[in-house]
Structure formats: structure tokens, C-alpha cells
């Protein structure tokens with residue numbers, strides 16, 4: 001299992017027609033509402049009125065309204081899946097239009113990028129951020145020690161000194177006790193299946209995970225559970241240890257009492273009062289509160305799912321790093337850092353490739369893959385290709401973009417342009433429909 005499997009899974013989940021309506025009626029509606037509420041409260045407590053925030057593994061931008069409501073000035077979201085990033089961008093535009101139609105200006109500027117390199121090598125962050133979040137995603141990065149190390153290095157590189165890193169992930173301890181030494185746990189709403197052989201380890205112990213009517217299931221509209229997405233056992237102790245290598249430490253000063261921010265929301269104590277096993281500072285399990293009278297069929301099942309998740313709040317403190325070299329690693333973005341891709345860039349490249357193929361142009365023009373850093377080399381099909389350009393010394397961005405055809409007939413160029421415009425229009429009307437459905 002690799003991040004290509006994860007990318008394919010999440011690409012397929014972007015832009016599903018009718019999803020919003022379906023979700024409103026789904027059996028896991030209350031679960032999503034509770035989890036959204038936990039995220040909202042964390043964002044309000046930790047990033048309220050913040051200048052610069054980065055959301056790592058931002059998905060389809062499901063948190064955009066939360067960032068706007070928290071009056072964050074500028075948010076950068078990054079994700080592995082190009083399709084999810086395109087959807088996040090479309091969603092941000094629609095939300096901004098909605099504000100304008102009410103005579104308001106949205107105060108939060110959102111930018112989205114996709115990258116296959118979060119767990120692979122340093123990223124060329126456009127700036128340093130005051131706060132960083134990673135919601136429901138850190139467990140994808142514990143594939144190997146190296147992916148986890150690269151992940152934390154990238155988080156730390158993104159943050160200013162003193163900045164907080166927070167999020168929610170699936171706890172390995174909770175998964176293991178749910179499995180209770182069996183290889184599979186199955187209920188009507190959740191399926192978890194061990195995929196590691198023999199004994200589990202600190203890194204690289206995969207399991208598949210599917211919650212009904214959520215992006216983790218194979219088909220989010222299906223009324224039965226599929227195999228789900230691969231995740232990796234993520235232990236509190238391992239998380240803390242690897243984070244510390246990059247100057248990220250549990251924020252022991254954080255007050256976990258996150259008051260309700262909505263009138264309809266009366267839930268108190270959304271987190272456990274103590275750290276897990278009383279020793280893992282910086283973490284708290286989520287505390288489910290589903291109403292059994294309102295939902296006798298699914299409340300207990302949803303509570304079991306919510307108890308698998310733990311929240312964390314860490315802080316970057318480079319003074320605690322032992323060596324100058326370690327400090328440099330999390331302060332200085334290296335010259336050969338991987339660039340971040342704009343939404344739609346991959347699709348534009350794929351469209352340009354398709355046109356070129358139709359015209360019988362030779363694929364030999366394609367000499368370099370977008371991601372040529374030798375991390376296995378097999379980038380997903382929609383990563384596209386680039387013209388080979390001499391590398392510029394000290395320049396962080398690699399030259400990537402839609403392939404140009406200088407000797408292309410103007411009619412062919414027009415045809416390519418029209419195809420591109422047609423796709424953009426189709427994407428816009430798709431996004432509009434989805435948005436209408438979600439209202």
C-alpha cells in the first residue's frame with residue numbers, strides 16, 4: 001500500500017454528484033456533525049484571528065467556513081489528491097460569491113495546492129505560518145519512519161517558531177483494542193481490517209478503515225461498507241518522539257476546555273479530561289455525546305467510532321533542539337525543496353497530453369516526470385509531464401505547466417483551448433450544482 005492508493009481513493013471521492021443531499025439524510029450525519037463541531041472549536045481556540053494558517057491534508061476544503069468564521073486572514077491548504085484540491089478551490093470561490101451576494105466581503109483568503117511530497121521530501125512553503133492543522137489525516141503518514149519524519153519536518157518548516165500544530169488522528173491503541181486481537185471489526189457503520197502480518201510495529205502497520213457514508217468508504221453513496229482506505233497504526237509515543245526530532249512538542253499549556261461556539265451546540269467536554277493513559281501530554285481522546293433517544297439505532301455505533309479519534313496540540317520550539325543542524329533543518333527551506341502545484345494544474349497537463357496524443361505528437365517530448373526525485377518514480381497518471389528545462393541554481397520552483405507546442409497549428413491550439421474552456425465550464429457548473437445541493 002502506498003500513497004498512490006490513497007490518492008486514487010480520494011481522487012475518486014471528489015465531485016460526487018448528489019453527495020450533499022445524500023449525506024444530509026445519511027445514518028452517519030450526527031457523527032460528521034460532531035466531528036465538524038470538534039474541528040470548529042479547535043480552529044476557534046487555536047487560530048482565531050490568526051494572520052497565516054496552513055491546513056495539511058485539507059481534502060475538499062470542508063473546513064473553509066470554519067476558517068472564515070474564525071476570521072483567519074489567509075489560509076493555505078495542501079493535499080495529496082489533485083481532484084480534492086480542485087474541489088476545495090471551487091468551494092472557496094462559491095463561498096466568497098455567497099458572501100458577496102449578501103453584500104459582505106469574505107475576510108479569509110484561501111489558496112490550495114496539491115503535492116505528492118508531504119511524506120517524501122521538504123516542501124517549498126510559500127511562507128511561514130502562525131498555526132498549522134492536520135485534521136483526520138496524520139495516520140496516513142506513518143507508512144514508514146521516513147514518511148513520518150518527512151511529514152513532521154514539513155510541518156515544522158511550515159511553522160514560525162512558537163506556532164502551534166494541531167489536529168485529530170486515529171489512535172493506534174484505540175484501533176488495537178477495538179480489534180481485540182481479531183483481524184477484523186465490523187458493525188453496521190464501521191469496518192476495520194488488519195492488513196499487517198504477524199506483529200504490528202511503530203511504523204508501516206496498515207489496516208483498512210471504512211465508515212459508512214464518509215470519504216473513508218469505497219463509495220460514499222453506497223449503503224454498505226467496502227474495504228475502505230488504508231491507514232497506518234499511529235501511536236501517541238511514536239508521534240511524540242518523531243515530532244520532537246523536528247522541534248515540535250506537546251503544548252502542555254493548552255486548555256482543552258473548548259467552549260461551544262454555536263447556539264445549537266450545548267455539548268460540553270468534547271475531549272477527555274486527562275491525556276491518554278495519563279502520560280501522553282498534548283493528546284486527548286474525543287468524547288462522543290450521541291443522543292440514544294434521538295437515534296437509538298446508531299448512537300452506540302457512532303460513539304464507538306468517535307472514541308477511535310484523538311486530538312493533539314503541539315508547539316514548535318527550536319530552542320529545545322540539541323544541535324544547530326537540527327535547528328537549520330526546520331528553519332531553512334532547502335533550495336531543492338519540492339514545489340506545490342496549483343489546483344487544476346494536473347488536469348490541464350492531462351488535457352494537454354490528451355490533445356497532443358490525438359494529434360500524434362510524440363510522447364518522447366516528455367522527458368521528465370513532474371516528480372523526479374526518485375521516491376519510487378511511479379507518480380499517478382494525472383500528475384502530468386513537463387518540458388525539460390535546465391535547472392536554475394538556487395531556484396526553488398521547478399518549471400512545470402501545461403505542455404506547450406510551439407509548432408502547433410493555430411487551429412489545433414484553438415481546439416486545445418476550447419477543450420480546456422469546455423472542461424472549466426463543466427467543472428464550474430458541477431461545482432455550482434454541488435453547492436446548491438449543500439444549501
Ligand SMILES: C[S@@+](CC[C@H](N)C(=O)[O-])C[C@H]1O[C@@H](n2cnc3c(N)ncnc32)[C@H](O)[C@@H]1O
Pocket residue numbers: 003006007010056057058059060062063078079080081084115116118119134135136137140141215216
Ligand atoms: C479523511 S480526509 C480528511 C480531509 C480534511 N482534513 C477533513 O478533515 O475533512 C484525509 C485526507 O488526507 C489526504 N492525504 C492522505 N495522505 C496524504 C499525503 N501523503 N499528503 C497529503 N495529503 C494526504 C487525502 O487526500 C484526504 O484528502
